[in-house]
Amino acid sequence: MIITVASGKGGTGKTIVATSLALALMGADDDRVIGGRQLVFADCDVEEPNAALFLKPSLSEKRLVHLLVPVVDPDLCTHCGRCAEVCQYHAIAVVGEKVLVFRELCRGCGSCTLECPEGAIHEEPFAIGSVERGRAGSMTFVQGTMDVGLPLATPIIREVKRLALSRGQDRLAILDAPPGTACPVVESLRGSDYALMVTEPTPFGLHDLRLAVTVAHRELGIPVGVVINRDGIGDSGVEDYCRAEGIQILMRIPLDRRIAVAYSRGVPLLKALPAYGDKLLALYGRIVEEAAP
Amino acid sequence: MKQVVILSGKGGTGKTSVAASLAHLASQDVSIVLADADVDAANLELVLAPKEMEQHTFSGGKEAIILPELCTACGRCLEACRFDAVLNENGVYRVDPIGCEGCASCFYQCPAGAIEMQDCASGLWFRSETRFGPLFHAHLYPGQENSGKLVSMVRQQASVWAAEHGADHVIIDGPPGIGCPVIAASGGVHLALLVAEPTVPGVHDLERVLATTEHFRIPAAVVVNKFDINLEQTAKIAAFCRSREIPLVACLPFDTVVTEAMVQGQPVTVFSEGAVSRELQRLWDALREMLAG
Numbered sequence: 298m299i300i301t302v303a304s305g306k307g308g309t310g311k312t313i314v315a316t317s318l319a320l321a322l323m324g325a326d327d328d329r330v331i332g333g334r335q336l337v338f339a340d341c342d343v344e345e346p347n348a349a350l351f352l353k354p355s356l357s358e359k360r361l362v363h364l365l366v367p368v369v370d371p372d373l374c375t376h377c378g379r380c381a382e383v384c385q386y387h388a389i390a391v392v393g394e395k396v397l398v399f400r401e402l403c404r405g406c407g408s409c410t411l412e413c414p415e416g417a418i419h420e421e422p423f424a425i426g427s428v429e430r431g432r433a434g435s436m437t438f439v440q441g442t443m444d445v446g447l448p449l450a451t452p453i454i455r456e457v458k459r460l461a462l463s464r465g466q467d468r469l470a471i472l473d474a475p476p477g478t479a480c481p482v483v484e485s486l487r488g489s490d491y492a493l494m495v496t497e498p499t500p501f502g503l504h505d506l507r508l509a510v511t512v513a514h515r516e517l518g519i520p521v522g523v524v525i526n527r528d529g530i531g532d533s534g535v536e537d538y539c540r541a542e543g544i545q546i547l548m549r550i551p552l553d554r555r556i557a558v559a560y561s562r563g564v565p566l567l568k569a570l571p572a573y574g575d576k577l578l579a580l581y582g583r584i585v586e587e588a589a590p
Numbered sequence: 591m592k593q594v595v596i597l598s599g600k601g602g603t604g605k606t607s608v609a610a611s612l613a614h615l616a617s618q619d620v621s622i623v624l625a626d627a628d629v630d631a632a633n634l635e636l637v638l639a640p641k642e643m644e645q646h647t648f649s650g651g652k653e654a655i656i657l658p659e660l661c662t663a664c665g666r667c668l669e670a671c672r673f674d675a676v677l678n679e680n681g682v683y684r685v686d687p688i689g690c691e692g693c694a695s696c697f698y699q700c701p702a703g704a705i706e707m708q709d710c711a712s713g714l715w716f717r718s719e720t721r722f723g724p725l726f727h728a729h730l731y732p733g734q735e736n737s738g739k740l741v742s743m744v745r746q747q748a749s750v751w752a753a754e755h756g757a758d759h760v761i762i763d764g765p766p767g768i769g770c771p772v773i774a775a776s777g778g779v780h781l782a783l784l785v786a787e788p789t790v791p792g793v794h795d796l797e798r799v800l801a802t803t804e805h806f807r808i809p810a811a812v813v814v815n816k817f818d819i820n821l822e823q824t825a826k827i828a829a830f831c832r833s834r835e836i837p838l839v840a841c842l843p844f845d846t847v848v849t850e851a852m853v854q855g856q857p858v859t860v861f862s863e864g865a866v867s868r869e870l871q872r873l874w875d876a877l878r879e880m881l882a883g
Contacts, residue, residue: 305631306601306602306631306633307600307601307602307603307631307766308600308601308602308603308766308787309601309602312791342767344599344766344767344768344769344772344798345599345600345601345766345767345768345791345794345795345798347600347791347794347795350790350791350794383694383695383698385651385652385692385693385694386693404691404693405672406672406673406691406693406695407670407672407695408670408693408694408695408698411670411695411698411699412698443768443769445768445798445801445802445805446773446801446802446805446806447769448738448769448770448773449769449770450767450769450770475766475767476601476602476631476766476767477601477628477630477631477737477765477766477767478630478631478730478732478733479629479630479730479733479734479735479737479771480733480734480735480737481767481769482630482733483688483733487688499849499852499853500633500636500852500853500855501606501633501636501852504631504633504636505631505633508630508631508732509732511732511733512732512733515732516688516732516733517688517733530846530849531849531852531853532853557819558819558820560789560790560791561787561788561789561790561792561819561820561823562789562790562820562823563789563790563791
């Protein structure tokens with residue numbers, strides 16, 4: 298089973314919920330919860346990965362993520378311009394007798410290589426980030442990190458998921474998604490069994506929750522449920538919306554200074570307030586019920 | 591005309607609340623144009639009560655579509671696609687629009703001419719009037735690609751308008767993260783104002799967004815939001831700024847009045863004359879000087 302924690306708006310508490318849910322599942326002494334499955338945590342926010350700050354994993358394995366970018370052999374190139382013509386990202390340009398490749402714009406689709414009539418293009422790997430795997434307690438931990446100054450998050454998210462979800466079928470995976478509603482969020486959500494939306498009861502929270510629900514539920518067909526964080530602030534917009542749309546509010550976390558302080562120190566919610574253990578296991582129970590077809 | 595972008599790395603640190611208040615305060619002294627460069631979760635409009643003057647469809651990219659009557663099911667498209675977007679469903683080939691990155695590799699490779707590249711509408715952009723000045727903003731359709739291109743469109747429209755109308759400044763509310771939309775939001779600006787949060791993840795993310803602005807040689811300044819949540823982390827941010835010679839221009843206290851203002855659809859500086867608003871005034875005074883220099 299794959300549960301992805303998303304939100305639309307940033308800073309609503311995705312990482313707080315995702316890390317503590319994973320810790321609660323890891324610590325559950327009831328065998329039926331994990332049921333012999335491998336617990337996996339994957340941080341898909343490769344632009345700003347933060348889960349490791351809370352779960353403090355020991356990372357034993359690191360791989361670079363590469364994009365295959367074109368390299369032109371000047372001896373074979375006839376400057377015909379076909380490569381520039383087929384490139385949809387303006388990543389290759391023919392200027393007089395020179396071919397310029399802008400690796401930062403390349404998406405690694407390989408079209409120029411396939412189309413070059415002279416066979417003058419081959420591809421070389423260009424590192425755009427890395428993925429790491431290790432352990433946090435008994436759970437497998439995976440994260441990806443995009444290199445600073447580069448634009449492409451999705452290929453790294455794809456690698457995070459490949460690494461996290463490769464070992465066997467029998468696993469329970471918690472994925473921490475990036476904020477927003479664009480392609481990195483779609484890449485994180487694809488293939489998930491459940492999308493857990495963490496929101497705050499404010500106009501910004503509601504506005505972005507609607508969009509995130511549209512992506513997860515309408516575009517990708519994934520069942521969604523909501524966690525309201527900082528319950529008590531703001532207004533009733535999120536509740537009204539959930540009621541109208543028939544979306545279950547699975548858990549509420551009240552505005553609590555102790556939670557904010559723990560977060561600011563990099564301490565997981567569950568460590569700061571162990572009473573949340575039962576609530577988080579109940580949350581998991583609700584997710585399992587809701588995700589069942 | 592000078593442009594300032596508000597960034598944060600981490601989501602939910604208060605970019606939009608700061609941007610809305612700066613819009614209010616700046617408009618009292620100079621003429622400004624506003625741009626909301628967070629096109630997948632555009633929130634600035636929620637606190638500026640914009641009156642829409644223009645609406646445009648934006649198609650930033652193309653999407654492959656296979657014409658079944660011409661397809662010979664040879665499978666070349668599936669071989670060429672590096673994004674797993676071509677599906678073979680019992681011998682019937684189809685493009686998954688969510689996976690398609692519009693690279694057109696399949697289009698060029700198809701020997702039967704059975705693939706078309708169709709414009710895909712990826713969002714809407716608007717010019718609106720607000721009481722503080724014109725606002726350029728956009729809605730990326732949920733789950734779409736090309737958020738960077740839509741951000742560039744919003745920025746371009748805002749700066750052309752600002753130049754034509756002799757505006758003094760463009761204030762840009764940026765997206766979270768450090769990837770493609772952030773790079774599009776900050777290209778060529780005179781100053782990046784980084785809204786930091788005094789938490790362990792907040793400091794981690796500030797370092798990555800600052801590395802990004804440094805990579806593109808954009809001068810930066812830092813404002814700490816909710817500085818009193820964790821004074822130790824605020825001190826860390828201050829020390830970090832000193833060591834990197836980045837001005838720390840203001841420290842905003844935590845106050846629920848910020849959320850109350852958001853619920854009322856107002857910038858906090860319009861809603862309250864309290865400590866947060868006074869510090870925001872100090873922030874604008876500092877920025878004004880930096881932009882004048």
